[in-house]
Amino acid sequence: MEDKVQLAPVGLGRWARVLARGAQRGDVIELASCFSRDEQRRRAFQEEFSVPRAAATYEELLADTEIEGVIITTPNDTHRPLIEQALEAGKAVYTDKPIAHTLEDANAVADAVARTGGVFAVGHSARRLAGHREMKRWIEDGRSGEISLAEANFSNERGLQLTPQTWRWYADKSPGGSLIQLGVHHADTLQFLLGPVDSVTAHARRLHTRAEVHDAVMAILEFESGALGHLAAGWASPGMYTMNLLGTKANLMYDLDFTHWDESHQADDWSSLTSQLSGESTRQPVALQRTDMFREQLDEFALAIRGRAQVEVGVTASVRALAVVRAALESSARNGAAVSVQEVIASTGSAPVT
């Protein structure tokens, strides 16, 4: 067991604990150290997860030669410097989604990954939910036929509860509000299922939140395949996580009660996928093969460090997900004119992501 992959969580808030529980459900990872600027948090985290040591500074953590990789769950606008530093220090990096809050930062991260050759993974976990994995199988084996319309919504009441004490209140830290926090999940999963988005048309509104950010966003995604996608992200209503795919041979409707999302080994139990075949007007439940998204993505990351797995969501997919968000905000600023995803990536001045 001393051969477990030695990882260290960075930023020890709620999400670090969710991921730590996921990692500890597996038998691949040892949480060998941790870092937060807050000593209290470090001690509490060490105690909760039996982490043998903690670093008082990020530099100290990165100097720890036994640590093979870090798990970053700090605010979006801090991702880039933390990722760059870790990669330069020879550590593998797992970061929570989105890869960054701007494409400038995302492209800088992409450059650092290319330059260092480090293992890099982004926590676009939602695509690993059993329902989405099953949707992918239906698309790949042709059971759904050709998809022409896709509809996705991820909303909750967070915007009504935000206070100036949280970074999500601020437009410069969380541009797009509900879109970058919630919608970015679907931006990844939809592209996982249907391939790259070519252009985005969107309107973003700030309706009921007191925070600086958008709480009602709707986008139309034009996929390279020709399909059209609807992406909604709201922060001013009870919670909802849905995705419908309309195909020539079948419709698939996915519905998740995401309040159970944190315990991802049970999340699928709170979801349903139904199918409606051509010529039928009723829907049938589709059996799902249970997944454990947080455990699986962390295990995959850890094994990739040892060369025994491939990271599923690295730079390319995570930049594409963020680019859909940024293209939507740009489109909204242009009153709905379609904005090319490749153009918003390229306009940030870095090499195009392929």
Next chain:
Amino acid sequence: MEDKVQLAPVGLGRWARVLARGAQRGDVIELASCFSRDEQRRRAFQEEFSVPRAAATYEELLADTEIEGVIITTPNDTHRPLIEQALEAGKAVYTDKPIAHTLEDANAVADAVARTGGVFAVGHSARRLAGHREMKRWIEDGRSGEISLAEANFSNERGLQLTPQTWRWYADKSPGGSLIQLGVHHADTLQFLLGPVDSVTAHARRLHTRAEVHDAVMAILEFESGALGHLAAGWASPGMYTMNLLGTKANLMYDLDFTHWDESHQADDWSSLTSQLSGESTRQPVALQRTDMFREQLDEFALAIRGRAQVEVGVTASVRALAVVRAALESSARNGAAVSVQEVIASTGSAPVT
């Protein structure tokens, strides 16, 4: 019983029979005559619905002094001349939705209604479904709070089945395809629920149909209230009729198996409305008061002829529903740029609809 309102169906296809059954479930209307150019159809219709007489020409029908109003179910592009002629002849007019296939025609109809003072009703029946009526009550009495996002989809496989023998094949007769045939229902119902749409952003595609028309359309509706709406209409998948409203106090989710729509006294039995209140992650069924949309709208039309009811959907609402469709097609032609509904109405050269 001789006091029943004397009406005459015009265009005696499938939809005329659906409406005739609706009218005969009530006790307000007598189908006293009918007209189709096809003598066989006239005879079959008379026999099926015990209609005492039939007219060999439209002029003969309009010269029948006992006929108080006509029920028009002919192709969209024939609505205008038939409506104008009937109104000029002093008959009340009920026409199936959409009011017309172009705003030019719709505005001409509006002018004819204003000029003649005739009773005029458009069959935007969907808003009368029990689920939509209940949604309206939740909005009006504040149970749903402020609606920020609305999602509506009406799709079926019709586009995969079209042949050049049907008028719906042709772009000049059915511009927008699935949008003008199916989506226009939601364009009306959403405005019934949330008030007028200010602007429309849309993409319309012809993906899998062999016909000339669009079979995959998505639009974002910007309501004057600030809310954003998603309107999808597809013709290349199994059937689906859904509407979700996301409010600060509750979400409402409506789902209808519209294959039972024709028998509208039972349609509500094939629908479900669920609510999800603020702070809750599960949905509860909402009890519905059964409606009979076709009977109710025809009874209302008939009683309005006698001055004993008000027509709910006349020129204003039906032009607004069509204008959303036309604005969506215009937006798609402009690559998603937002198009003002009032501008597309006004640009057709007639008086603005208020």
